[in-house]
Amino acid sequence: MYAVEAHDLEVKYEKLIALENVSFRIPHPSITVVLGPNGAGKTTLLRAMLGLVKISKGEIKVFGKNVTENINGIRKLVGYVPQRDYINDYVPLTAFDVVLNAYLLRKGWLSIPRKKYINEVAFYLSLVGLPKDAWKKPFQELSIGQQQKVMIARALVLKPKLLLLDEPFSAVDIPSQCEIVNFLGFLKEKYKISIILVTHDITHIAPIIDYVILLNKKLIAFGRPRDVFTEENLLKTYGHRIRVISVKGFCIPLIGDRHA
Amino acid sequence: MLKAFIATILVSILSAIIGNHTLYRKGTFFSVSIAHISFAGATMALFLTLECKINISPYVGAIILGLLLVLPISLSKRSLEEVYEIMIGAVFAISMSLAVLFFSLLREYSVEAWGLIVGDILLLTNEDIISLCIMVIIAISIIILVNRELIYTAFDPEGAESLGISPRKYNVIFSILLVLATVVLIKTIGVFLVYVIMLLPPLIAKEITHNIKKQIILSFFITFVSLNLGLLFALFIDVAPSAIAGIILALIYSGAYVYHTKRTT
């Protein structure tokens, strides 16, 4: 069973080719990291898995189903934590309401918040480890780490089998990063959820990575971290030499601080 | 006077609902340009009616031009902020030029056009009150029906879209609502103050609280009080009540802003 399969995928925004020649197969359940410079098409790849962009060539399948043809079915299987830049701080929703409203939107138009839904929201907020006193606070008053936890709870309340996270660690302090990493590992082990995440810094997540996608408009490499993280591949991805170090047996390319 | 008082209640409801949603969608500048477009549409209708004997109500002219210029753009983008970036270039220039053009053509009859600029809450006709009432009913119904969708597409368009909720669709629904409300309010408040009355109370409320319900209630009362103070003033001095209300709002906003920055630093 594969969580995601791409065959010769191509995505264009009007004339601009954001992705081309992308093929890979991600087994389920697993944790995959997508790496690449700014503008490499990382977000676009996640959006393709969600059916949010038009695919101009090739195909992408999620749990064996073609995304374009089964968009409604796919939406029930995939949870999404967008890049934080997309969140609008002007909307004063509480952490609890961020999760509850997404759940109600999924349940359908004019859904009423039943006791059962409210309990589930509370369950997932506790699961991600958001302290109770933060539940009723406005989302924008939480720390970035807490906000990411809320967004993960929001994705989980929809009970996905595949969780996509776009730069979940950007501007998150190291203790919170480690908490989130441990939690993602726990999700895969306990709930058998596949996770695909985009990041610029893999230092803390290295121990739990199963697969890596190196991307720069084209697929540079896909596979196990030890096979993918070669200086040659990283040079092709980033356009300059990047050293790979080995920490406790995990390969870590030193790219983190070169990107915003 | 009773009509004026009723109008202040209706305007306050519109400000509380539509003004707050405008802020959520970062549509402050967007609403400013809608006011100008509506004004252009209204003066165009006046021109056609008075000079060309083609009878079009200023309301209808404003709505037609407003929807014509606003919808194609709001349909193409996911946030009103992006919409505005396009508007400021082309649409804003056209609408302001059209407004000035028709206004200058109207010189002899400019009393009516003047009414659109300053507005007059004391001279509202029964039809004006009825249009305000209908507008309030439309606004409340839309909010009851799609409040959650409107709020969520504003909060996280990308996430909403992944749930199958199209941000563009709700941008369009909201833009229509905003055009209609602006048009209805122009006669009461005047084109220059429409956005002041619609946006400043929610902006003040936003400085004071981050709770959605409190913001809505607070902005209702702020609009209501400032408009009625304006009316009270107008009893003694012959000035436009909405101007006084605007000045009061500006003062409260400065106060709230100082209070907020003091509290957070």
Ligand SMILES: Nc1ncnc2c1ncn2[C@@H]1O[C@H](COP(=O)(O)OP(=O)(O)OP(=O)(O)O)[C@@H](O)[C@H]1O
């Ligand atoms: N909606 C859009 N319309 C047009 N072009 C777009 C759109 N979204 C992205 N692009 C372009 O497509 C390319 C890939 O964008 P994408 O957001 O997928 O990159 P990314 O790898 O996520 O970058 P970042 O690290 O900055 O998040 C970029 O050149 C970007 O400018």
Ligand SMILES: [Mg+2]
């Ligand atoms: Mg991105």
